[in-house]
Amino acid sequence: TDAYLARIEKAKPLNAFITTTADKARDMAKASDTKLAKGEGGDLEGVPLGIKDLFCTEGVLTTAASHILDGFTPRYESTVTSNLWRDGAVCLGKLNLDEFAMGSSNETSFYGNVINPWRREGDDTALTPGGSSGGSSAAVAARLCAAATATDTGGSIRQPASLTNTVGVKPTYGRVSRWGIVAFASSLDQAGPVAQDVRDAAVMLKSMAGPDPKDSTCINRPVPDYEAVLGQSLKGMKIGVPKEYRLDGMPEEIEKLWAQGIDWMKDAGCEIVDISLPMTKYALPVYYIVAPAEASSNLARYDGVKYGHRAKDYTDILSMYENTRAEGFGDEVKRRILIGTYVLSAGYYDAYYLRAQKVRKKIFDEFTDAFSKVDLILTPSTPSAAFALGEKSDDPVQMYLNDVFTVTGNLAGLPGASVPAGYDKQGLPLGLQLLARPFDEETMFKGMYAIE
């Protein structure tokens, strides 16, 4: 714990942490030492973790990287973090993210962008660690924590993992409790780990997951031992390769990496099956209707009364709400609220929101059909390697295109993971994505281990 705290101090310029909890970490580590000395302790006893600052932590400032949550210190602990502490993990602090997890580069954070510890060969340009879980991915990549929690609404675990050479797992919707996690889009949000390797991710997910009476969408199923399946044979497994994920103008390196992944799967004894998912082209538009719609509703609670920031200047309660929200939310969050309220408004609901939900169901059906023929689907995680800070921040549509391979998994509620698989010409890491049947994370972990 002391070694990690020292590294965090040194790596301040990366801006990965919003809050560090050094005293708490040392106390937790001491308690773990005592347990370990007696031969006791959980699966994560004494393991120092970073927590995305979207998870409520009792007595520890929780910001969601938003000005509107200034000074918000929860009096309760999220289920995920409670599970981790139950198993002995140590809390190093709270990690930076895009404001309310809206973004793909960590540049929408009120606390400033995070810098990717990776650089292009011979080029000092600062790159994004991806987003929204940019603090999580940068911290794990720079070894500022042994592993981190993250959340994935449209790719925010898998894309940052891909851009930083780390492993990121988005479990099936309902595998992990959302209780105590600041809500973005409730029908898409899932928490999962970012870790240094597949085994660490397996141990982390086992601790994070499990039934929770406090979240009615969290399923009542026992959590398998994901670590136990690592190294098991993939012989005879069928791997789907969807042609619609081959995008025009996709960098050659991504194509190559994908082909490499296919070869690795063949070498492991898998059968490769060409599949077609024609609804893929609607995934981004559907996501950018459904996610803002849910966000606009979830964010209605930030009104200056219950949490965090309240405007100083106002004349009546309405102007208090208005000024608080005008000051408290950043541009991207306001954009989502505008889009969300628009697509939900009378007259537009049928044309946008309802239609998007219908297409979402079709995307789900298409995956269900594909998974009657294959066990896993293999795709690239991202359409490009890490890009420069500022490169896409003025163009929301360019930014949204980052999520093209990942949003489908959220819309269909499927488990998905990104595993480091290679490098581009400039030495930047690239990941491959595996998607699996609902609640079949075990098969996904087997495949991930073969790629790693």
Ligand code: GLN
């Ligand atoms: N980049 C996507 C968005 O901005 C996904 C974010 C996420 O998964 N939290 O909505």
